[in-house]
Amino acid sequence: MSESVITTTGLTKRFGRVVAVDHVDLDVPAGVRFGLLGPNGSGKTTLVRMLLGLVHATSGSATVLGEPMPRRAAAVLPQVGALVEGPAAWGHLSGRANLRLLDAAGPGGRRRDRRRRVDEALERVGLAGIDRRPVKAYSLGMRQRLGIAAALLRAPRLLLLDEPTNGLDPRGIHEMRDLLVALNATGTTVVLSSHLLTEVEALCTRVGIMDAGRLVLADDLASLRAPTGRIRLRTPSPDAALALLDGRVEAREADLLTVRGDDPAELNALLVGAGVPVTAIDRERRSLEEVVLDVTGSGNDRFEGHR
Amino acid sequence: MISTELVLMLRKRRVWLCWALLCLLPTVVAVLLATTRLAPPPGRGGAFLSAVLSDGQLFPAAALALVLPVFLPITVAIVSGDAVAGEASAGTLRYLLVRPVGRLKLLVAKLVSVAAFTLLAVLLVTVTSYIVGVAAFGFGPDAELGGGGITSLSGATLTPLELAGRTAGTVGYLALCMLTLGAVGIFFSTLTDSPLAAALGVLAVVVTSAALQPLDAAEAVRTFLPTQHWLAWIDLFRDPPLLDAVRTGVEVQLGWIVVAFGAAWANFTTKDVRPVSGVIGHGQ
Numbered sequence: 001m002s003e004s005v006i007t008t009t010g011l012t013k014r015f016g017r018v019v020a021v022d023h024v025d026l027d028v029p030a031g032v033r034f035g036l037l038g039p040n041g042s043g044k045t046t047l048v049r050m051l052l053g054l055v056h057a058t059s060g061s062a063t064v065l066g067e068p069m070p071r072r073a074a075a076v077l078p079q080v081g082a083l084v085e086g087p088a089a090w091g092h093l094s095g096r097a098n099l100r101l102l103d104a105a106g107p108g109g110r111r112r113d114r115r116r117r118v119d120e121a122l123e124r125v126g127l128a129g130i131d132r133r134p135v136k137a138y139s140l141g142m143r144q145r146l147g148i149a150a151a152l153l154r155a156p157r158l159l160l161l162d163e164p165t166n167g168l169d170p171r172g173i174h175e176m177r178d179l180l181v182a183l184n185a186t187g188t189t190v191v192l193s194s195h196l197l198t199e200v201e202a203l204c205t206r207v208g209i210m211d212a213g214r215l216v217l218a219d220d221l222a223s224l225r226a227p228t229g230r231i232r233l234r235t236p237s238p239d240a241a242l243a244l245l246d247g248r249v250e251a252r253e254a255d256l257l258t259v260r261g262d263d264p265a266e267l268n269a270l271l272v273g274a275g276v277p278v279t280a281i282d283r284e285r286r287s288l289e290e291v292v293l294d295v296t297g298s299g300n301d302r303f304e305g306h307r
Numbered sequence: 308m309i310s311t312e313l314v315l316m317l318r319k320r321r322v323w324l325c326w327a328l329l330c331l332l333p334t335v336v337a338v339l340l341a342t343t344r345l346a347p348p349p350g351r352g353g354a355f356l357s358a359v360l361s362d363g364q365l366f367p368a369a370a371l372a373l374v375l376p377v378f379l380p381i382t383v384a385i386v387s388g389d390a391v392a393g394e395a396s397a398g399t400l401r402y403l404l405v406r407p408v409g410r411l412k413l414l415v416a417k418l419v420s421v422a423a424f425t426l427l428a429v430l431l432v433t434v435t436s437y438i439v440g441v442a443a444f445g446f447g448p449d450a451e452l453g454g455g456g457i458t459s460l461s462g463a464t465l466t467p468l469e470l471a472g473r474t475a476g477t478v479g480y481l482a483l484c485m486l487t488l489g490a491v492g493i494f495f496s497t498l499t500d501s502p503l504a505a506a507l508g509v510l511a512v513v514v515t516s517a518a519l520q521p522l523d524a525a526e527a528v529r530t531f532l533p534t535q536h537w538l539a540w541i542d543l544f545r546d547p548p549l550l551d552a553v554r555t556g557v558e559v560q561l562g563w564i565v566v567a568f569g570a571a572w573a574n575f576t577t578k579d580v581r582p583v584s585g586v587i588g589h590g591q
Contacts, residue, residue, distance in 0.1 A: 015579075054404060054579070074409065084402075088401070089399065092318065104310060104311045105408050
């Protein structure tokens with residue numbers, strides 16, 4: 001694996017008696033699209049906030065782009081684009097004025113390139129045609145796009161996005177996914193947190209799962225979704241198949257059979273050779289949902305009584 | 308960051324509204340005085356009010372005395388209380404900090420913009436009330452003799468140049484007094500995410516200070532009360548100007564600014580910037 005963009009060791013944050021982030025050892029290699037999953041209140045946002053120096057860790061350490069955070073924030077953050085806890089803007093100003101002021105507020109970049117930087121960022125997120133309306137008149141989706149434009153303003157090496165598709169319609173979500181994949185292809189590491197499994201499944205190459213403040217799992221999506229050693233097939237004559245595959249069938253739901261084995265082609269040939277028609281056949285893979293449900297608790301928005 | 312901050316301040320409707328209201332109060336008083344010609348007797352009513360009927364050029368001094376006790380502190384409290392808390396509750400604070408803008412730099416920018424607000428507020432009141440005063444009451448009887456001069460509190464005539472210099476001194480002094488409140492407001496603004504709470508905190512300081520001022524029991528701390536020296540600028544209109552009270556006032560105000568700003572920095576530099584409580588958002 002190549003160098004790491006984010007490394008944390010024993011990173012912990014307490015708010016009073018609540019442990020929001022509990023000894024997290026996270027490693028995000030350069031060039032990946034990393035998805036941070038977890039139920040509400042599992043500490044995803046607090047973790048992102050610590051990486052950005054907004055929240056100070058109680059103990060442990062974090063390194064971003066090779067420099068310790070938050071000590072070297074002034075050197076690290078200009079190379080990081082962030083969307084934290086939803087977009088925010090000065091509501092009485094236009095989107096363009098917001099980006100210009102934000103650009104002017106921090107270091108780096110020449111003044112005369114500002115207009116170009118702002119226009120490019122707006123174009124990338126599909127807001128090139130915005131007028132002088134103040135941001136408070138924007139829809140949720142437009143605000144979200146503006147927030148992402150602000151994150152892209154400085155051509156960052158690392159994008160830290162918290163729920164980037166919040167408020168976007170299906171077309172907007174699709175555009176955003178294409179945009180993030182395109183940015184990733186040019187070398188930007190993308191880290192996004194989400195509670196939407198499908199979102200992460202469709203976009204990310206590596207997944208971290210948080211539960212009750214702990215990072216309970218971090219792995220490549222491909223290996224999480226490795227075949228389970230079972231094959232699922234659909235047939236109009238399940239009884240014939242059941243008789244033929246006696247002992248290998250693990251489960252049956254109407255015309256859907258789950259069979260032990262690694263090679264669907266071999267199984268297909270066997271069934272068709274014996275005159276059993278097959279309408280669908282594939283390796284069984286664990287869905288990300290199953291993986292997540294497997295390793296996480298109920299989240300903190302559920303309070304059940306103990307009887 | 309400082310230029311960003313100034314642009315942000317100048318494009319807030321609230322700021323312009325504050326300035327407009329500050330200029331409106333003296334104008335209303337001038338109109339009433341000009342139509343009724345009923346000035347309060349000397350010694351009663353606001354400072355200089357009894358004298359403005361005979362010379363409109365004194366009206367800026369009267370106007371400043373009018374807005375100083377309540378109006379000006381309220382506007383400064385509103386604007387400075389909004390400084391950090393406003394950004395925090397709008398969510399723009401986190402985007403400024405990750406831009407990145409250093410936390411000390413952000414506070415300095417806020418202090419500069421509050422200073423600009425107070426200076427412009429006092430200046431605008433002075434300029435509008437000069438225009439309104441001269442329009443309503445005309446130049447005084449000394450104007451023909453002394454070429455536009457006015458009578459000082461001590462009876463001698465001030466030349467226009469002297470008057471301009473003393474007025475400038477007054478504007479600067481009052482802006483500094485208000486900046487004290489501004490620095491306190493910025494400190495309170497780092498303690499809470501509610502701009503309103505911070506503004507009310509500033510007003511609480513003003514009221515407490517004004518309540519302690521006449522108490523003999525508060526003799527020991529009186530010099531250090533922020534409101535104690537607010538009226539020292541009146542001495543600038545004596546002939547020759549008395550500078551002692553003004554000098555003490557400047558020292559006390561600077562002391563307050565340093566302490567309040569230091570407290571704001573100490574609190575803000577290690578503060579966790581977290582979601583605003585009470586607002587339903589997502590994540591934690």
